[in-house]
Amino acid sequence: MRILVVGAGAVGGYFGGRLAVAGRDVTFLGRARHAETARKHGLHLVSPHGNAVVHPQVVLAAQLTGSYDLVMLCIKAYSLEAAIGDIAVAVGPSTMILPLLNGMRHIDRLVQRFGEERVLGGACFIAVDVDPDDRIVQLTEIHRLEYGERNGEASARIAALDTALQGAGFEARSSDQILQVMWEKWVMLASLGAVTCLLRGHIGEIAAVPRGADLARGILAEASAISRACGYLPGAAFLARTEKMLTQEGSALTSSMYRDMSRNAPVEVEQILGDLLERGRGVGVNTPLLEAACANLRVYEARRVKQI
Secondary structure, three states: OEEEEEOOOHHHHHHHHHHHHOOOEEEEEOOHHHHHHHHHHOEEEEOOOOOEEEOOEEEOHHHOOOOEEEEEEOOOHHHHHHHHHHHHHHEEEEEEEEEOOOOOHHHHHHHHHHOHHHEOEEEEEEEEEEOOOOOEEEEEEEEEEEEEOOOOOOOHHHHHHHHHHOOOOOEEEEOOOHHHHHHHHHHHHHHHHHHHHHHOOOHHHHHHOOOHHHHHHHHHHHHHHHHHHOOOOOOHHHHHHHHHHHHOOOOOOOOHHHHHHHOOOOOOHHHHHHHHHHHHHHOOOOOHHHHHHHHHHHHHHHHHHHHO
């Protein structure tokens, strides 16, 4: 299976790097800086599951030729439109597009551009960052990909994809309920991002102040209510696990949005919170805490853009 990994940053570098180490036919499509770094120095993975240095095949958009069997989109939401233009030449009649973006808005856009049949559902579960030395650093032990047909079908191509991703140094799991998986991840990410960005701290700091844990529970309840009203009832085990994660005393956990905000980088406020709130308003769900968090991040983003 010819695999094109779009994005050689944290998520793409980690999962694509593991696939390359496992001997899969992987090519990275990256921006000029990332591509040059990967060519000269390789991708350095630092992980509780073992470190690795990968010297992958890397191309720029202008160098793409021919179609791929699988295109893994491992980018931030604000890079989606540029990526859609870049990958067009790589998408053939039987290409599978596996997007690992957060939320759901990207699915609509990809279907609009490439057709219903080419777009799979997908979610990644990993805490990973790129450190100042351009190393891809896994922050916790979780490193899981889930994928499947959005209609729940057990198709031959999902079986082939599952075979390609198994045994590659991370947990790979096909799902016949991938939209449920994606919605639950969205609820978790929106809640974690909202509480850490709104309250400007990691989970342990928030849990240590009066009513901090209650605010986290309130934010989770609002995000869950939107998901439920949109037809995706969050499971009891998921809710219990997420509440514990959001209120754990002494936890150093933060969200990627908080880490991005802390270094004055762009944040995925519209993909993770804006779109969720728009869907919530459409089904009549009242979400004052999420609205406050979203407004906070929009103010930050507007100020950041003015400084560029």
